[in-house]
Amino acid sequence: MKEIIQFKLNKKPVKVTVDSDRMLLWVLRTDLGLTGAKYGCGEGYCGSCTVLIDKRAVRSCILPVKNVKGKEVTTIEGLAKNGVLHPLQKAFIAHDALQCGYCTPGMILRAYSFLQKTPKPTHSDIIKNLDGNLCRCGSHNRIVQAIQSAAKEMKGE
Amino acid sequence: MKEDEYCELDFEENILQSPINRREFLKITAGGIFVLFTLGDTSVLAQQRRSSGRSGTPSDFNAYLRIGEDGRVTCFTGKIEMGQGIVTSLAQMLAEELDVSLETVDMVMGDTNLCPWDRGTFGSMTTRFFGPPLRAAGAEARGVLMELAAEYLEVPKDRLIAKNGVISDKSKPQNQVTYAQLAKGKKITRRLKKEAQLKKASEFTVIGKPVKRTDALEKVTGKAQYAGDVQLPGMLYACILRPPAHGATLKKVDTAPAQKINGVQVVQDGDLIAVLHKYPDVAERALAQIKADYDVPPAKVDDKTIFQHLLNTAPRGSTAAEGGSLKNGESQSSITVEETYLNSYVAHAPIEPHTAVAKIEGNKITIWASTQSPFGLQSAVTNTLGFSAENVHVLTPFVGGGFGGKNYNQQGVEAARLAKLTGKPVQVAWSRKEEFTYDPFRPAAIVKIKSGVTESGKLALWDYHVYFAGSRGAQQFYEIPHHLTAVHGSGWRSTPGTHPFRTGPWRAPANNTNTFARESHIDTMAEKAGIDPLEFRLKNLTDQKMVRVLKTAAKKFGWTPSKAPSGRGYGIACGIDSGTYVATMAEVEVNKKTGHVQVKRIICAQDMGLVINLEGARLQMEGCIIMGLGYALTEEIHFEGGKILDLNFDTYEITRFSWLPKIETVLIDDKNAPAQGGGEPAIVTMGGVIANAIYDAIGVRLLQLPMTPERIKEQMIKG
Numbered sequence: 001m002k003e004i005i006q007f008k009l010n011k012k013p014v015k016v017t018v019d020s021d022r023m024l025l026w027v028l029r030t031d032l033g034l035t036g037a038k039y040g041c042g043e044g045y046c047g048s049c050t051v052l053i054d055k056r057a058v059r060s061c062i063l064p065v066k067n068v069k070g071k072e073v074t075t076i077e078g079l080a081k082n083g084v085l086h087p088l089q090k091a092f093i094a095h096d097a098l099q100c101g102y103c104t105p106g107m108i109l110r111a112y113s114f115l116q117k118t119p120k121p122t123h124s125d126i127i128k129n130l131d132g133n134l135c136r137c138g139s140h141n142r143i144v145q146a147i148q149s150a151a152k153e154m155k156g157e
Numbered sequence: 158m159k160e161d162e163y164c165e166l167d168f169e170e171n172i173l174q175s176p177i178n179r180r181e182f183l184k185i186t187a188g189g190i191f192v193l194f195t196l197g198d199t200s201v202l203a204q205q206r207r208s209s210g211r212s213g214t215p216s217d218f219n220a221y222l223r224i225g226e227d228g229r230v231t232c233f234t235g236k237i238e239m240g241q242g243i244v245t246s247l248a249q250m251l252a253e254e255l256d257v258s259l260e261t262v263d264m265v266m267g268d269t270n271l272c273p274w275d276r277g278t279f280g281s282m283t284t285r286f287f288g289p290p291l292r293a294a295g296a297e298a299r300g301v302l303m304e305l306a307a308e309y310l311e312v313p314k315d316r317l318i319a320k321n322g323v324i325s326d327k328s329k330p331q332n333q334v335t336y337a338q339l340a341k342g343k344k345i346t347r348r349l350k351k352e353a354q355l356k357k358a359s360e361f362t363v364i365g366k367p368v369k370r371t372d373a374l375e376k377v378t379g380k381a382q383y384a385g386d387v388q389l390p391g392m393l394y395a396c397i398l399r400p401p402a403h404g405a406t407l408k409k410v411d412t413a414p415a416q417k418i419n420g421v422q423v424v425q426d427g428d429l430i431a432v433l434h435k436y437p438d439v440a441e442r443a444l445a446q447i448k449a450d451y452d453v454p455p456a457k458v459d460d461k462t463i464f465q466h467l468l469n470t471a472p473r474g475s476t477a478a479e480g481g482s483l484k485n486g487e488s489q490s491s492i493t494v495e496e497t498y499l500n501s502y503v504a505h506a507p508i509e510p511h512t513a514v515a516k517i518e519g520n521k522i523t524i525w526a527s528t529q530s531p532f533g534l535q536s537a538v539t540n541t542l543g544f545s546a547e548n549v550h551v552l553t554p555f556v557g558g559g560f561g562g563k564n565y566n567q568q569g570v571e572a573a574r575l576a577k578l579t580g581k582p583v584q585v586a587w588s589r590k591e592e593f594t595y596d597p598f599r600p601a602a603i604v605k606i607k608s609g610v611t612e613s614g615k616l617a618l619w620d621y622h623v624y625f626a627g628s629r630g631a632q633q634f635y636e637i638p639h640h641l642t643a644v645h646g647s648g649w650r651s652t653p654g655t656h657p658f659r660t661g662p663w664r665a666p667a668n669n670t671n672t673f674a675r676e677s678h679i680d681t682m683a684e685k686a687g688i689d690p691l692e693f694r695l696k697n698l699t700d701q702k703m704v705r706v707l708k709t710a711a712k713k714f715g716w717t718p719s720k721a722p723s724g725r726g727y728g729i730a731c732g733i734d735s736g737t738y739v740a741t742m743a744e745v746e747v748n749k750k751t752g753h754v755q756v757k758r759i760i761c762a763q764d765m766g767l768v769i770n771l772e773g774a775r776l777q778m779e780g781c782i783i784m785g786l787g788y789a790l791t792e793e794i795h796f797e798g799g800k801i802l803d804l805n806f807d808t809y810e811i812t813r814f815s816w817l818p819k820i821e822t823v824l825i826d827d828k829n830a831p832a833q834g835g836g837e838p839a840i841v842t843m844g845g846v847i848a849n850a851i852y853d854a855i856g857v858r859l860l861q862l863p864m865t866p867e868r869i870k871e872q873m874i875k876g
């Protein structure tokens with residue numbers, strides 16, 4: 001059923017007229033042209049489609065768009081503010097925490113969401129929290145290091 | 158460098174005589190200074206080609222660089238970036254030889270209109286074979302610039318010095334000229350003929366330094382474009398009707414229910430039935446409405462019976478190495494051990510599934526594809542769709558992981574066919590299920606070894622047969638007087654009926670299997686001989702490079718001699734791949750109740766000759782180690798005949814964060830030795846090192862990969 005859905009996307013209000021059962025991932029990528037969130041598995045197993053809904057990480061491939069009505073959606077494109085990279089983005093660069101980069105947007109947003117709740121994470125906190133995000137290139141160690149150093153820089157912000 | 162390493166990589170599908178007169182490239186590019194070169198310009202590959210009698214690399218040129226009129230340096234190559242980091246390391250080589258900053262170098266990769274033909278990106282060949290002529294071309298270009306500068310500044314060449322894209326008079330530094338000024342209004346083309354004077358290691362300022370990835374900014378901001386991110390006006394997303402199993406044939410199909418959905422277009426062309434829509438998810442839903450009946454042939458093999466089947470169909474072996482006499486070896490041995498090792502099919506499983514977008518305008522077609530072989534796709538489209546090659550333009554955006562799996566371009570041809578059938582731009586993006594079905598898996602394989610050791614602990618006999626893995630890494634490097642290595646069947650060019658589905662090269666093809674078998678077997682020999690496994694290896698090695706990486710790893714690890722099983726869970730394995738020597742040590746913990754293995758620590762020492770990017774090389778080693786945990790511990794495709802049972806990451810388990818051991822990598826940076834491969838070597842030891850560590854922990858020998866908890870428990874019961 002087509003419906004008008006309104007929400008905030010990367011700080012700007014948007015309005016789409018869509019079948020509200022469609023998954024957010026596809027509405028973002030096609031209707032709204034934001035391709036930062038990636039398809040990896042389509043069934044919630046890999047985390048490459050992760051976006052933030054009200055600052056919490058969710059898997060957009062299994063989230064019907066009707067669930068974001070009136071909410072605030074942030075994709076990787078919206079993480080830098082006025083061209084200034086988020087500390088996580090900077091740390092991923094500084095630690096070479098990526099190879100092919102396909103899992104990267106999902107990793108960064110997952111880490112963002114987790115650091116909100118756990119600003120001073122231990123190594124094992126990070127591992128536990130990211131366990132559901134897959135990276136085939138094996139960038140895991142660097143990702144953990146990047147998150148640790150970003151957490152320090154953010155000082156709980 | 159052994160010949161088989163190169164032959165193994167010789168993808169027949171990729172060999173195509175360049176359809177375009179390569180001189181055409183230069184017409185379409187602007188002014189500046191050009192240096193044209195080919196892979197064959199270096200002695201390594203030229204020798205290789207002579208000895209193997211193969212060619213496939215064009216003799217005029219297959220890459221070039223340009224010093225633009227703005228002073229920027231651009232390298233045009235058919236190689237592609239899929240995470241391995243050559244976008245950075247190749248730029249480093251050019252920056253070094255040309256004395257410019259890294260930021261001044263642009264890489265144009267995998268674009269068939271702008272880049273000359275290239276066979277593809279695989280086999281850890283870029284740095285080894287493409288690197289040397291690239292550096293030489295950089296040096297050549299620098300030579301041209303120096304000549305021009307001498308004229309311009311009216312100073313003899315030997316008084317000039319180049320730095321940061323500026324050439325100046327050593328004695329009068331204010332007398333200077335920039336590369337941009339020199340290239341302005343010029344069109345100079347040089348063919349690299351002989352190896353130009355490369356910089357010596359002592360002069361390096363960019364090579365050998367840890368350099369951050371140059372593509373990182375795009376990748377952390379979501380700007381990096383992958384094939385699926387290409388969206389064109391009027392583009393349709395296609396979902397293709399697939400049979401339930403390989404080998405199934407369509408009996409009856411009713412597409413009417415799909416057609417009823419608004420905006421859906423259904424096309425049928427012979428074997429190809431697809432549903433298209435402007436939204437991929439709507440196309441997917443429509444596809445589910447199609448009713449199709451198939452004849453599915455009865456399953457003759459499954460993941461358990463496959464090994465016997467393979468042994469039954471195996472061709473006679475070809476001898477890869479031979480020496481002494483097996484009979485003498487046997488009589489000299491006081492202990493002989495015979496064993497059979499198995500490994501299952503594994504998937505490449507890049508997080509980005511195969512994707513392509515195709516657009517036709519008039520008689521021209523443009524395709525954006527996630528591919529390791531853009532020119533392979535060009536030739537496939539030329540052959541199947543009747544476009545002339547110069548009208549097929551393939552572009553390669555960032556590739557979201559390849560690992561050897563993205564060489565076949567099936568999805569690219571599908572997109573091209575559908576674009577032709579619909580007259581609209583079409584994107585084909587495989588679902589995860591399609592990815593797990595049409596992936597050319599690493600082949601299931603068997604290794605049989607019979608070996609013997611003398612009373613003094615010296616290996617005397619080695620009778621080695623590998624079935625269907627391939628030859629890479631099959632030849633052992635220990636000092637064994639009586640030996641035979643036979644390779645039965647290749648990893649992917651097998652006769653029909655061998656495998657129930659397609660197989661192909663998977664990161665360090667064949668070598669993972671061969672190294673797992675060899676290094677497991679060596680440990681068993683050491684134990685029988687009552688010698689510590691490190692000591693046993695050193696005792697039976699004369700190859701000093703291998704001795705050095707082993708000792709380096711042992712020192713870092715803090716290895717102390719003991720006889721396995723010591724209960725400590727320590728393992729060791731070594732191997733050679735792509736010219737690079739690797740020694741890995743592991744510490745594992747095995748839960749005897751559940752059979753679960755936790756790898757606590759990995760030390761990996763690697764000798765890859767000259768290291769171009771210290772950080773990039775380490776990143777590749779870590780990637781190999783982490784990915785390797787998967788094939789060692791969990792990765793395995795289950796199937797019944799042509800029906801694949803693992804279709805997503807729920808049952809096909811790849812490495813997760815919680816598996817992470819502490820990883821330490823050590824590079825033996827041999828600055829005066831040629832650079833060797835880096836994207837694959839460190840993965841080859843992972844099966845063997847973990848098998849040996851498990852044995853050391855609990856005294857149970859795993860002979861089959863992956864070493865799942867079930868297999869471990871089963872072996873514990875068997876004792």
Ligand code: FES
Nearest residue numbers: 040041044047061
């Ligand atoms: S694509 Fe959403 S979890 Fe994999």
Ligand code: FES
Nearest residue numbers: 099100135136137
């Ligand atoms: S960097 Fe390639 S999947 Fe993570």
